Amino acid sequence: MxxxxxxxxxxxxxxxxxxxxxxxxxxxxxxxxxxxxxxxxxxxxxxxxxxxxxxxxxxxxxxxxxxxxxxxxxxxxxxxxxxxxxxxxxxxxxxxxxxxxxxxxxxxxxxxxxxxxxxxxxxxxxxxxxxxxxxxxxxxxxxxxxxxxxxxxxxxxxxxxxxxxxxxxxxxxxxxxxxxxxxxxxxxxxxxxxxxxxxxxxxxxxxxxxxxxxxxxxxxxxIQFHPTAFNNRHTRECFLISEAVRGEGAYLRNCKGERFMHLYDKRLELAPRDVVSHSIIFESQRTGSDEFFLDITHKDPEFIKKRFPMIYKNLLTQNIDMTKDYIPIFPCQHYLxxxxxxxxxxxxxxxxxxxxxxxxxxxxxxxxxxxxxxxxxxxxxxxxxxxxxxxxxKTTPKDFEEHTFDLHEGAPKMPEGNRRKIRGIMQEDYFVIPNVKGLKSGLEEVRKIVDDLDNTRYAIDSDYVVARSLATCAYIILKEAQDICAGSEKIPNMPIFEKPE
Ligand SMILES: Cc1cc2nc3c(=O)[nH]c(=O)nc-3n(C[C@H](O)[C@H](O)[C@H](O)COP(=O)(O)OP(=O)(O)OC[C@H]3O[C@@H](n4cnc5c(N)ncnc54)[C@H](O)[C@@H]3O)c2cc1C
CATH class of the missing domain: 3.50.50.60 (FAD/NAD(P)-binding domain)
Incomplete structure (x- = not known):
């Protein structure tokens, strides 16, 4: 049909x-x-x-x-x-x-x-x-x-x-x-x-x-950056260590094994996600290290295994037993x-x-x-x-008009590298704390990719469709972020902290 x-x-x-x-x-x-x-x-x-x-x-x-x-x-x-x-x-x-x-x-x-x-x-x-x-x-x-x-x-x-x-x-x-x-x-x-x-x-x-x-x-x-993605910088899809782990009492620790959330927000580990992600970045600037951990080892091991069976099993495959070991974490993109x-x-x-x-x-x-x-x-x-x-x-007429799509028949495949370039720009210029100075050049590079994909006849395959979607979204994101910065002193994505007493 x-x-x-x-x-x-x-x-x-x-x-x-x-x-x-x-x-x-x-x-x-x-x-x-x-x-x-x-x-x-x-x-x-x-x-x-x-x-x-x-x-x-x-x-x-x-x-x-x-x-x-x-x-x-x-x-x-x-x-x-x-x-x-x-x-x-x-x-x-x-x-x-x-x-x-x-x-x-x-x-x-x-x-x-x-x-x-x-x-x-x-x-x-x-x-x-x-x-x-x-x-x-x-x-x-x-x-x-x-x-x-x-x-x-x-x-x-x-x-x-x-x-x-x-x-x-x-x-x-x-x-x-x-x-x-x-x-x-x-x-x-x-x-x-x-x-x-x-x-x-x-x-x-x-x-x-x-x-x-x-x-x-x-x-x-x-864009929301989740503070506690498993820190395995080898794969694009980062396994999430659910917020519920902090909800059940886990602590965040820096490279020295010290808790640090009290330096940034009085809600500690249970502050909203954007506050926790920003705190991690501030703490990494303070300590000069991007090593961070989630620690739930003080809880009953049987409770942990029953409450977080999937996380527990997944971490075991990475040689981490969350009932005994600290879990390496770092923020990464999570939600729009x-x-x-x-x-x-x-x-x-x-x-x-x-x-x-x-x-x-x-x-x-x-x-x-x-x-x-x-x-x-x-x-x-x-x-x-x-x-x-x-x-x-109830009142829609039953007939259908059909649009004729241009299928770009015989067109060559899009050259490789667009997706990698876009991902590099976004990771560099629009991560937890935006790189306000980099936004302009990032936007310009992405605009060129969008122009090329929209105006050149490339074969319409899944690589092309995905690259065009990523380029279009990256363009809208960076343009909007740049407009926010240009219109005021506001930095996009900046959360409201509840300062410690
Ligand atoms: C690791 C992780 C943990 C999360 N945990 C929670 C949580 O605990 N609680 C919570 O509330 N939210 C959580 N979220 C967010 C939440 O899961 C998502 O926001 C929500 O499920 C999105 O549902 P959706 O139906 O919009 O999209 P999705 O579930 O992502 O479905 C998108 C669908 O669109 C289809 N699609 C996309 N493009 C095309 C195309 N061009 N042609 C045809 N089909 C297409 C895909 O094939 C897919 O079927 C989590 C997200 C992640 C990634």
């Missing part, structure tokens, strides 16, 4: 949950560019935050913590929606079979992470994302109106008089697919960096396609707060085009996401996108 009511680009939590919430009478296609569960959702460890059947907690308190972490740059309306509707979606995930951990008395075990004033994070040991992703995959695969295709890369999207056409590359062949409504649920941009916790699919494809179609992109320079600008129903500035999950900018995270709020955002706002489409689809 090539005509659908709705095409959802992305099979992570947000894409699948949108498919689940759309009316059963609509024909829906969900596309994943690689394996069906290869995505950031599957990697989430800590959990999903939200107030659900918690008498000692409230959406008001959750909102307060979200605002503090987000530097009060959060959108108040969408944040209100996030915290008040959390109970609906956490309840729904439980109903669909997501197996969140329980305490011995049968209540849900709610854990704590940096920035949260209450225990409000539902989790499945330390692999919550995989549990949610597989629950949703099971659910969506059972729906007769939803078709799920893996290894299907959307290379381009065009607006038509009846909706959209998408150019899809699968097994080396192209297909044009038409839809009345499109939801981009394409995830983050981590692979624009040399070191990231993100999965290989996180190349910003949806953001770049939306940008090329003229959609508004907002706050792309609001900005993205395709949407309203509270995930509507972009282009009629019929929706965006949800990490590729969207709902504004709920402000300039720094509170831990475990992104899985929540992915669910709340994809459900709302589905509700909006359900209403509009």
């Amino acid at each position: 090539k005509n659908y009511d709705v095409v959802i680009v992305g099979a992570g939590a947000s894409g699948l949950y949108a498919a689940y919430n759309l009316p059963r009478e609509l024909n829906i296609l969900v596309l994943a560019k690689r394996e069906e569960d290869l995505c950031n959702s599957s990697l989430a460890q800590g959990g999903i935050a939200g107030v659900y059947e918690s008498p000692d907690d409230s959406p008001e308190l959750h909102k307060h913590d979200t605002f503090v972490a987000g530097g009060y740059e959060n959108d108040p309306v969408s944040t209100e929606v996030l915290v008040t509707e959390a109970c609906k979606d956490i309840g729904k995930l439980i109903e669909l079979g997501a197996d969140f951990d329980k305490t011995p008395d049968g209540d849900y075990h709610r854990t704590l992470e940096g920035g949260h004033g209450k225990h409000r994070i539902f989790h499945h040991a330390d692999c919550t994302g995989a549990e949610i992703e597989h629950t949703l995959l099971r659910t969506v695969k059972a729906l007769p109106n939803v078709e799920l295709r893996d290894n299907s890369l959307v290379c381009d999207t065009a607006k038509t008089s009846t909706g959209f056409s998408l150019l899809v590359l699968k097994n080396g062949g192209y297909e044009t697919i038409n839809a009345h409504f499109v939801i981009f649920a394409t995830g983050g941009i981590g692979r624009v960096y040399k070191y990231t916790t993100n999965s290989a699919i996180a190349t910003g494809d949806g953001i770049a396609m939306a940008y090329r179609m003229g959609a508004t992109i907002e706050h792309l320079s609001y 707060m900005g993205g395709i600008k949407v309203d509270t129903y995930s509507r972009t500035t282009i009629d019929g085009l929706y965006a949800c999950g990490e590729c969207s900018c709902t504004g709920v995270h402000g300039n720094n996401r509170l831990a475990s709020n992104s899985l929540l955002e992915a669910h709340v706002f994809s459900r709302r996108a589905a509700a909006d489409i359900a209403e509009k689809a």
Whole structure:
């Protein structure tokens, strides 16, 4: 089939949950560019935050913590929606079979992470994302109106008089697919960096396609660097040591084995992520070393193994026993707060085009996401996108116009090296503390790459699509960062510290 009511680009939590919430009478296609569960959702460890059947907690308190972490740059309306509707979606995930951990008395075990004033994070040991992703995959695969295709890369999207056409590359062949409504649920941009916790699919494809179609992109320079990625500087994908490890009492130590967070922020190891990442960089400047460790050896070994089974096993493969050894860590790229600008129903500035999950900018995270709020955002706002489409689809004409894409037939392959160059620039000029002086030349270099990829006829293969997405996202990030610096004395990404007494 090539005509659908709705095409959802992305099979992570947000894409699948949108498919689940759309009316059963609509024909829906969900596309994943690689394996069906290869995505950031599957990697989430800590959990999903939200107030659900918690008498000692409230959406008001959750909102307060979200605002503090987000530097009060959060959108108040969408944040209100996030915290008040959390109970609906956490309840729904439980109903669909997501197996969140329980305490011995049968209540849900709610854990704590940096920035949260209450225990409000539902989790499945330390692999919550995989549990949610597989629950949703099971659910969506059972729906007769939803078709799920893996290894299907959307290379381009065009607006038509009846909706959209998408150019899809699968097994080396192209297909044009038409839809009345499109939801981009394409995830983050981590692979624009040399070191990231993100999965290989996180190349910003949806953001770049939306940008090329003229959609508004907002706050792309609001990038979160997780303070505790496992420090193995040999692989691009850095294994995350979840914030929940600090939530359970782990200490941060410098190259001398000393705790240091008290020098920078009175919330110590449980300060929000941006504060902790900045503190690590300040401490590395003070000590002249980038050796840092996470230490949870003072906790009961059996508790550690049961609470963090995946992290424990993964570290053992690196010859680190976290019950006895310090864990080497360093910040790396982790999450994108900005993205395709949407309203509270995930509507972009282009009629019929929706965006949800990490590729969207709902504004709920402000300039720094509170831990475990992104899985929540992915669910709340994809459900709302589905509700909006359900209403509009009632009056949508049934015909489809098809756009003819230029397939660049016979064109040569793009030269190698673009992606490496972009990653080098981003790592150098726009890491935890931006290199304000380097932004201009970095932006100029990236602009040249974008111009070349947009204006030269290269073969449209996955290398080209990814390079063009990375270049476009890097360009928007650096341009926005440069504008922030030029307009004021403000340094992008600077967190609000709570100074020690
Ligand atoms: C290591 C790690 C740990 C995390 N831990 C937590 C946590 O504990 N709690 C929390 O709330 N958040 C956490 N996050 C963040 C959270 O997991 C993500 O923000 C969220 O899951 C993103 O979901 P998504 O549906 O937007 O995107 P993803 O789950 O990344 O899915 C993106 C989908 O888009 C598809 N796609 C992309 N481009 C194309 C294309 N061109 N054509 C076709 N398909 C395409 C991909 O194939 C994939 O199916 C973590 C992230 C990481 C990386």
